[in-house]
Amino acid sequence: MSLNLKVNSISKIYSSKKVLNNVSFELNKGNILGLIGKNGAGKSTVLKILSSLIDFGGDVLINQKSIKKMDAKSKKQVGYLSENNPLYIDFYISEYLNFIGNLNGLFKDSLQRRKKVVIELCGLKNFENEKIKNLSKGYRQRVGIASAFIHDPDILILDEPTTGLDPSQILEIRELIKNLAKNKIVIFSSHLLNEINEICNKVIFLDKGNIVLKSNIKELKNRYNNISLDKIFNKIIPN
Amino acid sequence: MFTIFKKEINVFFDSLYGIIIFSIFFLINGLFIWVFPSSNIFQYGISSLDIFFDIVPYIFILFISSITMKIISEERNLGTFEILLSQPVSNKDIILGKFLSSWFLSILLIFLTFPYWITIYNLSNPLGNIDHIIIINSYIGLVLLVGAMNSIGIFFSSLFQNQIISFLSSCFIFYLLYEGIDMINYYDSINLVDSFIDHFTFSYHYSNFTRGIFQINSFIYFIIVMISFFYFSLINLKLSLK
Numbered sequence: 137m138s139l140n141l142k143v144n145s146i147s148k149i150y151s152s153k154k155v156l157n158n159v160s161f162e163l164n165k166g167n168i169l170g171l172i173g174k175n176g177a178g179k180s181t182v183l184k185i186l187s188s189l190i191d192f193g194g195d196v197l198i199n200q201k202s203i204k205k206m207d208a209k210s211k212k213q214v215g216y217l218s219e220n221n222p223l224y225i226d227f228y229i230s231e232y233l234n235f236i237g238n239l240n241g242l243f244k245d246s247l248q249r250r251k252k253v254v255i256e257l258c259g260l261k262n263f264e265n266e267k268i269k270n271l272s273k274g275y276r277q278r279v280g281i282a283s284a285f286i287h288d289p290d291i292l293i294l295d296e297p298t299t300g301l302d303p304s305q306i307l308e309i310r311e312l313i314k315n316l317a318k319n320k321i322v323i324f325s326s327h328l329l330n331e332i333n334e335i336c337n338k339v340i341f342l343d344k345g346n347i348v349l350k351s352n353i354k355e356l357k358n359r360y361n362n363i364s365l366d367k368i369f370n371k372i373i374p375n
Numbered sequence: 376m377f378t379i380f381k382k383e384i385n386v387f388f389d390s391l392y393g394i395i396i397f398s399i400f401f402l403i404n405g406l407f408i409w410v411f412p413s414s415n416i417f418q419y420g421i422s423s424l425d426i427f428f429d430i431v432p433y434i435f436i437l438f439i440s441s442i443t444m445k446i447i448s449e450e451r452n453l454g455t456f457e458i459l460l461s462q463p464v465s466n467k468d469i470i471l472g473k474f475l476s477s478w479f480l481s482i483l484l485i486f487l488t489f490p491y492w493i494t495i496y497n498l499s500n501p502l503g504n505i506d507h508i509i510i511i512n513s514y515i516g517l518v519l520l521v522g523a524m525n526s527i528g529i530f531f532s533s534l535f536q537n538q539i540i541s542f543l544s545s546c547f548i549f550y551l552l553y554e555g556i557d558m559i560n561y562y563d564s565i566n567l568v569d570s571f572i573d574h575f576t577f578s579y580h581y582s583n584f585t586r587g588i589f590q591i592n593s594f595i596y597f598i599i600v601m602i603s604f605f606y607f608s609l610i611n612l613k614l615s616l617k
Contacts, residue, residue: 187461188461189457189460189461189616190616190617191616191617207465208463208464208465208466208468209463210463211461211462211463212463214461216461218454218457218458218461220454222453222454222455222457222458223455223458224382224386224455224458226386226389226390235378235382236458236462238378239378239379239459239462239463239464240462240463241463283458
């Protein structure tokens with residue numbers, strides 16, 4: 137089945153300050169989009185809008201259907217990992233995944249099946265019966281990612297998914313995201329341009345709420361004679 | 376909605392907080408009803424639970440404020456409320472699940488006071504000489520009263536991110552609605568509006584039940600308070616997403 141996400145001129149104003157200004161882009165199945173920008177560029181705001189967490193101007197269409205007109209149950213199409221990765225830390229991992237699964241309409245066999253898949257993919261197999269508060273930051277991040285796609289959403293939105301992870305965990309999460317993206321749309325933000333370079337096939341540079349560059353990563357690198365993404369970023373958005 | 380309800384109940388009983396709250400409730404109740412000489416049932420000399428039904432709303436003022444202050448304020452503070460908002464559940468289901476769970480906990484406490492009823496029954500002379508109708512109606516009134524309190528408490532929890540402010544606001548409003556407005560009656564100068572104001576107090580409607588009368592307008596009053604504050608919480612939640 138085809139999958140299309142169309143973001144049409146989305147804007148956001150926080151207490152009379154415009155933090156997002158007519159942002160538009162379009163993605164299809166298999167696309168991994170990296171959002172890059174300095175602090176306050178509007179990355180998290182874009183991701184929150186796509187996750188229906190905040191009101192906004194403009195529109196977002198998933199398979200030609202506006203998310204503004206969708207009921208709450210249609211949010212199942214989107215999995216979201218927030219920047220700070222809030223978790224119910226007194227829950228056991230298994231209990232937490234059950235809770236998120238239940239909220240997404242997964243019960244009994246279907247829940248157990250999906251739980252097994254995400255636990256395996258996120259490397260949480262030996263930690264199922266651990267309380268979240270006893271886990272390291274890296275493992276908590278894995279729990280957050282596991283809960284974001286337990287219901288097998290079409291669109292996965294990850295706000296700084298590798299924050300706090302050690303280098304080997306970062307590599308594992310990158311592989312995981314690449315695997316997941318084969319039949320999904322993945323959008324994520326990161327401060328690590330190297331990471332965007334490794335994982336994404338599309339990139340958007342945001343500055344003060346505006347898109348300053350929107351491109352395919354390969355084309356972009358060709359255009360700039362294969363210099364690193366960091367350098368391209370600094371050329372386009374100088375300090 | 377049921378998933379959120381279940382989660383709230385589990386969180387409450389999995390924590391030391393829940394056990395402490397329940398213990399304190401029964402300790403305070405027990406002291407006032409069975410021990411303190413100024414209020415205990417033995418000194419009262421009549422086999423009824425009037426003293427319990429007089430005292431328990433004040434205990435619920437503290438109990439419900441302390442449960443509801445956590446229910447949204449704390450989640451918003453910790454950021455976990457975002458987990459719920461990003462899931463395929465409507466805001467209505469989130470608020471309803473939370474409201475029903477805190478009401479359920481209050482009803483559970485009320486239910487656990489049934490042994491008082493049995494005790495009074497056994498203490499009465501001749502045996503069984505108590506007015507069951509008054510007690511049944513009082514329990515119904517209490518269930519409705521705590522429902523209204525929970526709905527208001529959840530509204531304040533949705534209004535403030537700071538739990539202490541949420542707790543104090545709820546306590547103040549509960550007290551004002553239960554007794555504070557009634558105290559205005561002591562001022563002769565506003566006697567004309569006394570009876571009108573009376574109709575807005577919890578104590579007025581609750582006392583109808585504790586007198587053994589099931590008055591439909593009192594029943595409707597509590598239901599309206601519950602529904603109104605449920606919708607106020609919803610509006611507030613919607614505004615906070617703007």
